[in-house]
Amino acid sequence: MNENTSLERRPDGGPGPIRRTALHDTLVSHLRDMIIEGDLSPGTRLHEGQLGEQLGVSRTPLREAIKYLASEGLVELVPSRGAIVKRFSGKDVHDMLTVLQTLEELAGKLACEAASDAGIAEVRALHDDMVQRYKAGDRLQYYKLNQQIHSAIVQLAANAALADMHGVLQTRLKRIRFIGHEGPEKWAAAVAEHEEMIVALEARDKAKLSEVLGRHLMNAWERVKTSV
Amino acid sequence: MNENTSLERRPDGGPGPIRRTALHDTLVSHLRDMIIEGDLSPGTRLHEGQLGEQLGVSRTPLREAIKYLASEGLVELVPSRGAIVKRFSGKDVHDMLTVLQTLEELAGKLACEAASDAGIAEVRALHDDMVQRYKAGDRLQYYKLNQQIHSAIVQLAANAALADMHGVLQTRLKRIRFIGHEGPEKWAAAVAEHEEMIVALEARDKAKLSEVLGRHLMNAWERVKTSV
DNA sequence: ACAGAAAATGCTGCATACAGAATACAAAAG
DNA sequence: CTTTTGTATTCTGTATGCAGCATTTTCTGT
Numbered sequence: 001m002n003e004n005t006s007l008e009r010r011p012d013g014g015p016g017p018i019r020r021t022a023l024h025d026t027l028v029s030h031l032r033d034m035i036i037e038g039d040l041s042p043g044t045r046l047h048e049g050q051l052g053e054q055l056g057v058s059r060t061p062l063r064e065a066i067k068y069l070a071s072e073g074l075v076e077l078v079p080s081r082g083a084i085v086k087r088f089s090g091k092d093v094h095d096m097l098t099v100l101q102t103l104e105e106l107a108g109k110l111a112c113e114a115a116s117d118a119g120i121a122e123v124r125a126l127h128d129d130m131v132q133r134y135k136a137g138d139r140l141q142y143y144k145l146n147q148q149i150h151s152a153i154v155q156l157a158a159n160a161a162l163a164d165m166h167g168v169l170q171t172r173l174k175r176i177r178f179i180g181h182e183g184p185e186k187w188a189a190a191v192a193e194h195e196e197m198i199v200a201l202e203a204r205d206k207a208k209l210s211e212v213l214g215r216h217l218m219n220a221w222e223r224v225k226t227s228v
Numbered sequence: 229m230n231e232n233t234s235l236e237r238r239p240d241g242g243p244g245p246i247r248r249t250a251l252h253d254t255l256v257s258h259l260r261d262m263i264i265e266g267d268l269s270p271g272t273r274l275h276e277g278q279l280g281e282q283l284g285v286s287r288t289p290l291r292e293a294i295k296y297l298a299s300e301g302l303v304e305l306v307p308s309r310g311a312i313v314k315r316f317s318g319k320d321v322h323d324m325l326t327v328l329q330t331l332e333e334l335a336g337k338l339a340c341e342a343a344s345d346a347g348i349a350e351v352r353a354l355h356d357d358m359v360q361r362y363k364a365g366d367r368l369q370y371y372k373l374n375q376q377i378h379s380a381i382v383q384l385a386a387n388a389a390l391a392d393m394h395g396v397l398q399t400r401l402k403r404i405r406f407i408g409h410e411g412p413e414k415w416a417a418a419v420a421e422h423e424e425m426i427v428a429l430e431a432r433d434k435a436k437l438s439e440v441l442g443r444h445l446m447n448a449w450e451r452v453k454t455s456v
Numbered sequence: 457a458c459a460g461a462a463a464a465t466g467c468t469g470c471a472t473a474c475a476g477a478a479t480a481c482a483a484a485a486g
Numbered sequence: 487c488t489t490t491t492g493t494a495t496t497c498t499g500t501a502t503g504c505a506g507c508a509t510t511t512t513c514t515g516t
Contacts, residue, residue: 021307022308022468022469022470022472023308023469023470024295024469025305025307035463047495047497048498049496049497049498057470057471058470058471058472059471059472059498060469060470060471060472061286061291061469061470063498063499064291064292064295067252067293067295067296067299068295068296068298068299069299070296070299071295071296071297071298071299071300072299073392077250077253079250079253079498079499080247080250080476080477080478080497080499081477081478081479081497081498082391082496082497082498092389094386095387095388095389095390096389098387098389099334099336099389099390099393100340100391101329101389102331102334103327103330106326106327106330110326127428128384153235159323159326159327160320160323161320161322161323161324161326161327161397161400163299163324164396165327165393165396165397169389169393169431172389214261225372228328250498250499250501251499252499252500253501258477275467276467276468277466277467277468285500285501286500286501286502287468287500287501287502288499288500288501289499289500290468291468292499295512307468307510308467308468308469308506309467309468309505309507309508310467310468
């Protein structure tokens with residue numbers, strides 16, 4: 001089975017920029033993706049021996065990666081019983097969205113103050129690209145660009161702590177949002193909200209952008225609510 | 229030398245609920261405290277061999293603990309060169325405070341809605357206790373109760389994600405705040421703000437509590453600014 | 457004496473080995 | 487047939503060993 005499940009390891013790389021990434025670091029990303037994409041569903045025990053063999057790594061870096069993810073809140077450490085993928089209740093999700101909403105509102109305000117014109121233009125470009133994907137019906141790319149836009153706005157706020165906190169919550173929620181496939185009319189509404197966002201950003205209208213971001217997030221929640 | 233530097237381990241505990249804590253978990257708390265209290269100052273390299281010997285543990289659980297703290301943002305992982313205690317710039321601190329302010333404002337609003345009367349009474353008790361410590365000039369206990377009160381209000385908000393994010397930032401800032409020894413008049417101002425907070429909480433005045441919390445945090449920053 | 461290169465040392469990164477705890481299973485007693 | 491207890495297996499938790507990279511020191515040439 002798992003022929004190519006293992007992480008690519010160059011036993012002896014030819015030339016090239018060598019291997020600068022630590023294994024535990026690679027594993028963090030890999031496991032995170034596995035959790036987000038549902039390869040590891042909530043409640044699943046992370047079996048060190050089995051999982052390690054499946055990925056072609058030993059237990060040590062794997063355990064280190066798990067500890068990292070535990071701090072991120074994606075897995076839960078149970079003493080003497082290993083780690084399980086954290087399961088979020090409806091209230092948990094709602095709580096996260098409440099905080100995320102507040103953070104995005106803050107990000108909107110800060111972005112209007114701190115962003116460079118070039119930065120705003122980049123977000124606009126992402127947005128236009130996303131609209132194209134929307135029109136083409138490409139849900140996956142739409143979804144990815146959507147995330148990118150929100151992250152980009154946070155980046156424009158130029159606040160490292162804000163970016164950190166936002167990133168953590170975004171990651172925790174990705175698993176949920178990924179499932180959310182809204183219908184055509186709701187999808188259109190989401191795109192319209194995005195358009196509003198960009199316009200507000202370009203006008204550097206703090207209050208407006210903040211308001212739209214907050215509303216957008218809560219609407220997004222309404223759209224996928226049923227699937228949780 | 230380090231006779232009692234090592235973590236207490238009961239080789240065979242007497243009665244009692246046995247030892248349910250994993251070593252790496254204990255190490256996380258221990259290292260965190262060492263960083264906050266300045267035993268490990270910013271820029272210090274976390275030498276696995278040396279530190280492990282000093283604490284009486286092997287490198288494996290120590291490394292796991294370091295990975296956990298890295299995710300918390302207290303240490304920085306440098307590939308092939310280990311971990312160093314993260315150094316925060318003035319802007320970093322300001323950024324964190326901005327976010328923390330927003331989170332506390334949110335906590336205030338939510339707490340006014342969700343808190344039980346008993347919960348509010350507990351915070352009031354903490355506050356009264358803190359005022360006693362203030363009058364007695366007991367800075368350390370005052371400081372601890374101060375932190376407890378802020379955490380307690382966040383708890384009253386009954387939002388796990390909020391508590392998480394707040395906790396992370398609070399931890400990162402503890403190291404800074406710990407240094408801040410304000411003068412008598414500023415100290416008095418801080419106590420007065422706390423009094424305002426409690427009153428607003430007891431009145432379940434969302435807007436007021438939120439406003440005071442935000443103001444309090446920024447004032448706290450002004451008070452210690454010079455020491456960073 | 458100084459600059460560059462090469463060797464040596466020390467540390468991290470990863471793998472493996474061992475010990476203790478938890479669980480599952482089976483057998484026996486009620 | 488159900489419940490309980492003893493045993494065996496499996497998995498986690500911790501220690502140790504080995505290899506590769508970084509840094510520092512030393513040697514050599516100018």
